[in-house]
Amino acid sequence: MxxxxxxxxxxxxxxxxxxxxxxxxxxxxxxxxxxxxxxxxxxxxxxxxxxxxxxxxxxxxxxxxxxxVDPAVFVPRRRTEYLVRLAARLLQARGAAGTPVVVDLCCGSGAVGAALSATAGPLELHAADVDPAAAACARRNLQPLGAAVHEGDLYGPLPERLRGRVDILAVNAPYVPSGMIGTMPPEARLHEPRVALDGGPDGLELQRRVAAAAPEWLAPGGHLLIETSRRQAPQTVGILAGNGLSGRVFSSRKLDATVVLGSVLAGPAAGTPR
Structure with missing residues (x-):
């Protein structure tokens, strides 16, 4: 040896x-x-x-x-740290308003939920992913933090008691158009599950499904944060608006990150990150 x-x-x-x-x-x-x-x-x-x-x-x-991160599980990207940063600011702006309910949807390894727990806890944290391998990986990362991890399609596996109670819905759903998967770096297209990359013909298929049901799950004054691309952001805002959510675009040149914030406003000027 x-x-x-x-x-x-x-x-x-x-x-x-x-x-x-x-x-x-x-x-x-x-x-x-x-x-x-x-x-x-x-x-x-x-x-x-x-x-x-x-x-x-x-x-x-x-x-x-x-x-x-297990083999064949989506690797969390550094740009997604921007989504965490925005969500943490929103949680901190709540002050002492009780334990917030946070859902990490399309959670992959559970990185977003884990980071929010570390930076803005304590939380009632739930995570969900359709991929069994991702859900198993997320359990190892999140269950020690007291989080619940659910396996299934989008909102389907979430407990009914969360309906109308979610303060932060953090979503890193796949947004690469199907026809562009072949242009991705080999590390991604060959070693990460297609379900974690493919956003449908225009890349927005999952965003439409997330936005359609989000108002049912968000608490009054709750927020949906969804990662997207700079090019797709105007369409993402339109999708949210079509489902009764106000939409604002936030971006970080340093991280090459774009996040659209959808809000259910309760009274004037619910806290939005600056």
Missing amino acids: QTIPTQRPDVVGRLRAAGCVFAEDEAALLVAAAATAEELESLVRRRVSGLPLEHVLGWAEFCGLRIE
Whole structure:
């Protein structure tokens, strides 16, 4: 059994040759994750073969947390941290108005719910995903936080008692048009489930379904936050408006992130993030 040198230039070189842009950073993570030289070799081989780094390591960094990510489960993107930031501001603006009810819909690994629990807790947190592998992964990330994870299609598996009580509905539904899936990086299109990527012909199919039922589930003064693209944002606002929700677009150039906020207003100027 061989020990691992602190520096492995050969690992950096192999990763760089395989097209890894941040080869030095990835090499450091792989070396840290391996207990032996044999284990390191296995990790490097998997990464060089094209497996996402997060699937090789078994975790992804998100909002400063380590989120467990299983193979074939959607890897949380850094841009989605912007959605968390906006949702946290809305929760903090509530003040001492009781424990808020938060739903992480299309939750994948549960990264959004976990980050909100860490930054804006305590919460009554629920998460749901149609993919059994994602729901199983989310349970490991969220159940230690006291959250409930439900497996099923959108609102279908949520407890009826949540209807009309949800303060924050955080949604990272797939929004890539079906015809564009083939243009995505191989790490995504080959190793992440299509159900987590494909938003239908125009990318907005899931958004329409989310928005149609959102008013039934949101509490008075509640908010729907839905990640979308800059190009699709005007259409997303229109979808929300067609379902009785006011819509505002928020964006972060730094994170290349776009979120549409849909609100059920209770009285004048319900708190919106600045």
